[in-house]
Amino acid sequence: MRTRLLAAAVAAAALGGASLEALAQAKPDVLVKQRQAAMTLQGKYLGPIGAMLKGARPYDADVVALNATFLENLARMPWDGFVASTSGIKSKTKPAAFTNTAKFQADAEALEAATAKLGAVARAKDQAGVKAAFGGVAKACGSCHDDFREK
Numbered sequence: 001m002r003t004r005l006l007a008a009a010v011a012a013a014a015l016g017g018a019s020l021e022a023l024a025q026a027k028p029d030v031l032v033k034q035r036q037a038a039m040t041l042q043g044k045y046l047g048p049i050g051a052m053l054k055g056a057r058p059y060d061a062d063v064v065a066l067n068a069t070f071l072e073n074l075a076r077m078p079w080d081g082f083v084a085s086t087s088g089i090k091s092k093t094k095p096a097a098f099t100n101t102a103k104f105q106a107d108a109e110a111l112e113a114a115t116a117k118l119g120a121v122a123r124a125k126d127q128a129g130v131k132a133a134f135g136g137v138a139k140a141c142g143s144c145h146d147d148f149r150e151k
Contacts, residue, residue, distance in 0.1 A: 028085040035081030036091065038074050045070045046137065049122075053131050061125045068115070068122035068130070071137070075115040079108045097148040107144040114140040 026034070045067040051057040052064060087098045097104050114136040121129030 028083075028089050031081040031083060031086050032089045032091050035078035038078040038081075042071060042074045042141075045074065046141075049118075049130070049134060050138075053134055059127060061122075061127065064127075064130055065119075065122040065125065068119045072115045072119035075112045092150040094148050094150055100147075104144075104148055107140065107147065111137070111140040111144065 048057065049064050049067050052059045082093070082097055082104070084098055086093075087095065114133065118130065118133040118137050121133050
C-alpha cells in the first residue's frame with residue numbers, strides 16, 4: 001500500500017511539474033526580445049575592451065576583468081531563444097539559424113569557449129592574453145553573424 005501511495009505521489013508530482021513547465025514556456029516574441037537583449041549586452045561589454053586594446057581608452061585591467069566576466073556569462077544566454085517557433089518573428093536572424101542547426105550550435109559553442117578564455121586571462125590581469133583572446137571572441141562573433149545574421 002505504501003509503495004502504491006509513493007508511486008502515485010511521484011506520478012502526480014511529475015505531471016504537476018510538466019504542467020508548470022508548459023505554462024512557463026515563453027512566447028516566441030518574448031524569446032526574440034530576450035536573445036536580442038543578451039546580444040545587445042554582449043556589445044556593451046565587448047566595446048570597452050576593444051577600445052582599450054586599440055588605445056582609444058586607457059587600459060584598466062579591473063574593468064576588462066569585469067566586462068570579460070559579464071561576456072562569459074552573456075555568451076551562454078541567447079541560444080535558448082533560437083527555437084523554431086521564433087523563425088517567423090521579425091528579426092535580423094537568417095533562416096539558416098533554424099535549418100543549419102549543427103553549424104549554428106558549433107558557432108554558439110565557439111563563442112562560449114572564446115569568452116571563457118577571455119574571462120580567464122582577464123581575471124588573471126594578463127593584458128597580452130586579453131589581446132590574443134579578444135581576437136578569438138571577435139572571430140566567433142563575426143563567424144556567426146556572417147552566416148546567421150542579416151546585415
